[in-house]
Amino acid sequence: MRVLLTAFYFPPAGGGGVQRSLKFARHLAESGVDVRVLAPDDPRWIHRDEELDVPEGVSVSRSRYIGPRGRRPAEELYGRRGPDRVLRRLALTPRRLLVPDENVTWLATAVPRAVELVRRDRIDVVVTTSPPSSVHVIGAAVKRLTGARWVADIRDSMIAKSDRRYESAAVRLKERTNASVARLAARNADAIVAISPTVAEEMRLLGAHRHVVTIANGCDFDDFDGLSYHREARFRLTHTGSFLGERTAVPVLEALARSDESVVARFVGDFRRSELEAAQRLELGSRLELTGFVPHRRVLELQRDSDALLLLLPELGPRGKDVPSGKIYEYLAAERPILAAVPPDGAAAALVNETGAGVVVPPGDSAALVAALDRMVGEWRAGSLAAPSLTPDWKQRLSRTTRARELLEVIEAVEASR
Numbered sequence: 001m002r003v004l005l006t007a008f009y010f011p012p013a014g015g016g017g018v019q020r021s022l023k024f025a026r027h028l029a030e031s032g033v034d035v036r037v038l039a040p041d042d043p044r045w046i047h048r049d050e051e052l053d054v055p056e057g058v059s060v061s062r063s064r065y066i067g068p069r070g071r072r073p074a075e076e077l078y079g080r081r082g083p084d085r086v087l088r089r090l091a092l093t094p095r096r097l098l099v100p101d102e103n104v105t106w107l108a109t110a111v112p113r114a115v116e117l118v119r120r121d122r123i124d125v126v127v128t129t130s131p132p133s134s135v136h137v138i139g140a141a142v143k144r145l146t147g148a149r150w151v152a153d154i155r156d157s158m159i160a161k162s163d164r165r166y167e168s169a170a171v172r173l174k175e176r177t178n179a180s181v182a183r184l185a186a187r188n189a190d191a192i193v194a195i196s197p198t199v200a201e202e203m204r205l206l207g208a209h210r211h212v213v214t215i216a217n218g219c220d221f222d223d224f225d226g227l228s229y230h231r232e233a234r235f236r237l238t239h240t241g242s243f244l245g246e247r248t249a250v251p252v253l254e255a256l257a258r259s260d261e262s263v264v265a266r267f268v269g270d271f272r273r274s275e276l277e278a279a280q281r282l283e284l285g286s287r288l289e290l291t292g293f294v295p296h297r298r299v300l301e302l303q304r305d306s307d308a309l310l311l312l313l314p315e316l317g318p319r320g321k322d323v324p325s326g327k328i329y330e331y332l333a334a335e336r337p338i339l340a341a342v343p344p345d346g347a348a349a350a351l352v353n354e355t356g357a358g359v360v361v362p363p364g365d366s367a368a369l370v371a372a373l374d375r376m377v378g379e380w381r382a383g384s385l386a387a388p389s390l391t392p393d394w395k396q397r398l399s400r401t402t403r404a405r406e407l408l409e410v411i412e413a414v415e416a417s418r
Contacts, residue, residue, distance in 0.1 A: 016326050044065065044067065237310050
């Protein structure tokens with residue numbers, strides 16, 4: 001069987017959003033699927049990871065991307081006042097007017113390239129994986145022009161984003177067009193793969209009457225082979241990943257200022273200036289270590305070589321509760337204790353509690369964070385802070401191999417219905 005996986009975020013782009021498409025490509029190929037990938041020649045994303053390798057047996061085709069580079073508008077506007085802020089907002093305006101997202105210009109080259117690949121290589125099934133949501137327009141176009149089966153992998157709600165400011169006309173326009181793309185996928189894709197039950201239900205309500213399956217993220221436990229933990233003089237609490245939307249480190253920084261002085265918090269990834277200013281006000285000094293973006297392999301090394309791992313997820317209402325951050329799966333595979341400041345009734349909290357991998361406290365509750373952190377440090381000093389170890393059953397349930405097998409079942413089902 002030949003599958004064309006279409007992904008905007010694929011190496012050499014870096015960051016957590018690359019891993020799902022990269023791992024699907026790897027494990028589908030290992031299962032005997034002839035996997036072809038269509039990706040931009042350069043997505044102009046804010047991060048690149050040259051150390052990420054394309055899996056053996058996977059053929060990658062590139063189509064040119066002419067569009068805006070990845071940016072962090074909120075960070076660019078932060079602290080600007082008066083005319084300087086107005087000018088910066090004007091510079092950011094053109095990308096805001098692109099709908100449904102700023103990467104939609106890729107369609108101009110991606111659609112004809114995808115059609116060419118499907119016809120030339122006799123592709124059986126096209127899989128489109130978002131974000132960005134515009135990538136699903138490629139799937140709809142290819143299906144219409146070639147008759148190939150189409151599976152839409154939806155990793156984020158395309159209907160409503162809980163952390164967006166709806167008073168903005170530009171945001172309202174993006175939301176309306178995102179909803180149109182969601183309806184296009186719901187009504188035309190031969191199968192919908194959703195990251196969570198909530199996203200799956202949204203697609204059903206939009207008219208998805210075919211195969212709708214939930215396939216969560218996962219982890220590769222062998223990614224940590226050869227990586228080890230070394231105890232040091234200070235207790236190292238590590239957070240990996242960037243801060244976007246409503247996610248904030250401020251409550252953790254406040255808790256750090258009130259906790260045992262032997263604790264050092266390490267943040268690996270983009271750190272906003274608002275958090276940095278909070279750290280300076282709290283006079284954390286050497287108790288705060290900031291590391292910018294690093295290759296994924298280095299991220300795994302730092303996760304394994306930590307005394308505890310910090311997971312932060314804000315309260316974002318019902319849509320945010322059943323979509324645990326993808327990093328929680330890596331955290332579980334790293335087998336280090338997790339301090340999870342997450343919604344207590346959400347999926348991330350359930351995973352931490354059910355696997356016995358750590359402690360859950362409400363997000364934004366500095367007092368609860370201090371108490372949990374002090375308890376962890378006390379156990380660490382006593383040598384009784386146990387490293388969690390997942391059972392074979394949990395490892396199988398959470399592995400990327402299992403996730404890819406679930407996707408392959410969907411692909412086989414839509415191909416069999418031809």
